[in-house]
Amino acid sequence: MISAVIYDMDGLLIDSEPFWRQAEIEVFETVGVTLTEELCRETMGLRIDGLVQYWFERFPWQSKPREAVAREVAERVAELISLNADALPGVEASLAFFAERQLPLAVCSSSPQTVIDAALRRLGVKKQMKVVHSADAEAFGKPHPAPYLTVAQRLQTSPQRCLVFEDSLNGAISGKAARMKVVAVPEARLRASTLFDFCDAKLDSLAEVSAELLERLA
Secondary structure (H helix, E strand, O other): OOOEEEEOOEOOOEOOHHHHHHHHHHHHHOOOOOOOHHHHHHHOOOOHHHHHHHHHHHOOOOOOOHHHHHHHHHHHHHHHHHHHOOEOOOHHHHHHHHHHOOOOEEEEEOOOHHHHHHHHHHHOOHHHOOEEEEHHHOOOOOOOOHHHHHHHHHHOOOHHHEEEEEOOHHHHHHHHHOOOEEEEOOOHHHOOOOOOOOOOEEOOOHHHOOHHHHHHHO
């Protein structure tokens, strides 16, 4: 039985990955680190402190504290989301589908709380979420299972009865490590990849959520 549904946010509920890449390219340039969109994809699904540490280890800088870089990236992403973000295909329909079945909904994201709040406000779905959790609050972020285990605890349900939707490899690993059912919804360029074959299902978009899928996973 599935007793709760947990959504990742970036790249799943909203197409925020372009905003992250834009913010990272802009902010890292201020410390002399030139990133490209392809390089930014290397850190998809990581918490922002892990993202900053990843590039600091490869291109150390002295001009600005890492904490300041992380804060500036998060602030810029939140700004871009507030101005430009739209729901990805199937988001509203999938939320309604699970709400009709009285399944509690949650968000578990690697993004800082400021970014999560900006996205949920933009989409107008914050009230639909019983739990909203940022991996920033954990000692370890995704791909560690801790963020998803915390959400299960706050939902007062066992991890094995949670259904997770994820677009990133790190996030999918996190959900499976927490012993949850994981449905991957990868970005278009990865849909034919075997990277997500360890997941319980793979969809092109949340528009493919159905009673048949839920029955199969249960």
